[in-house]
Amino acid sequence: DQQVKQNSPSLSVQEGRISILNCDYTNSMFDYFLWYKKYPAEGPTFLISISSIKDKNEDGRFTVFLNKSAKHLSLHIVPSQPGDSAVYFCAASAYNNNDMRFGAGTRLTVKP
Amino acid sequence: DSGVTQTPKHLITATGQRVTLRCSPRSGDLSVYWYQQSLDQGLQFLIQYYNGEERAKGNILERFSAQQFPDLHSELNLSSLELGDSALYFCASSVDSGGPTGELFFGEGSRLTVL
Numbered sequence: 001d002q003q004v005k006q007n008s009p010s011l012s013v014q015e016g017r018i019s020i021l022n023c024d025y026t027n028s029m030f031d032y033f034l035w036y037k038k039y040p041a042e043g044p045t046f047l048i049s050i051s052s053i054k055d056k057n058e059d060g061r062f063t064v065f066l067n068k069s070a071k072h073l074s075l076h077i078v079p080s081q082p083g084d085s086a087v088y089f090c091a092a093s094a095y096n097n098n099d100m101r102f103g104a105g106t107r108l109t110v111k112p
Numbered sequence: 113d114s115g116v117t118q119t120p121k122h123l124i125t126a127t128g129q130r131v132t133l134r135c136s137p138r139s140g141d142l143s144v145y146w147y148q149q150s151l152d153q154g155l156q157f158l159i160q161y162y163n164g165e166e167r168a169k170g171n172i173l174e175r176f177s178a179q180q181f182p183d184l185h186s187e188l189n190l191s192s193l194e195l196g197d198s199a200l201y202f203c204a205s206s207v208d209s210g211g212p213t214g215e216l217f218f219g220e221g222s223r224l225t226v227l
Binding site: 002004034036041042043044045046089099100 | 114147155157168170204215216217
């Protein structure tokens with residue numbers, strides 16, 4: 001069952017513009033959300049997270065927004081850089097649950 | 113370098129065979145997670161161990177099993193292999209058992225090809 005969904009398999013943006021990656025979830029018990037970034041031939045690496053008590057978390061060029069009522073989160077990258085080109089995975093977990101569910105990933109390409 | 117080590121990096125085998133994938137977590141991490149990534153699929157959660165005990169189970173087939181040893185390394189055993197088992201298998205570790213602080217540190221993965 002796909003409890004975490006990333007409906008856009010790919011996204012292409014121009015360098016300097018904003019990249020917006022979206023993620024939807026179905027399990028209302030999820031209360032912690034993370035974004036991971038994956039380069040080819042490497043494992044995913046943690047990028048940014050947000051707790052359900054917040055609706056926004058910012059770290060440099062990366063901002064994650066959470067809309068609990070819509071069960072939707074998004075990752076904004078501003079400005080986008082060619083080095084941001086990677087696959088981005090959305091993940092979610094629930095307090096006192098011990099697994100983390102991932103979406104299918106979105107491949108971001110930032111063109112110079 | 114995440115500090116999580118997975119071996120082997122690549123493995124080619126035939127249908128019906130059995131393989132073992134190995135994972136050494138980051139120093140100090142008690143939790144080990146196994147994920148499967150098939151072509152164009154997300155990371156499918158298989159199983160989690162915490163300090164030697166199974167803590168959570170996901171979409172793991174009965175032909176697959178795992179364990180975590182006293183030194184905290186983990187092995188994922190895949191038996192009666194089928195073509196569809198070809199995938200990238202990731203191990204991840206974390207300090208605690210997951211939950212609100214559940215940042216995972218991933219290894220580079222083991223790519224299994226079943227012919």
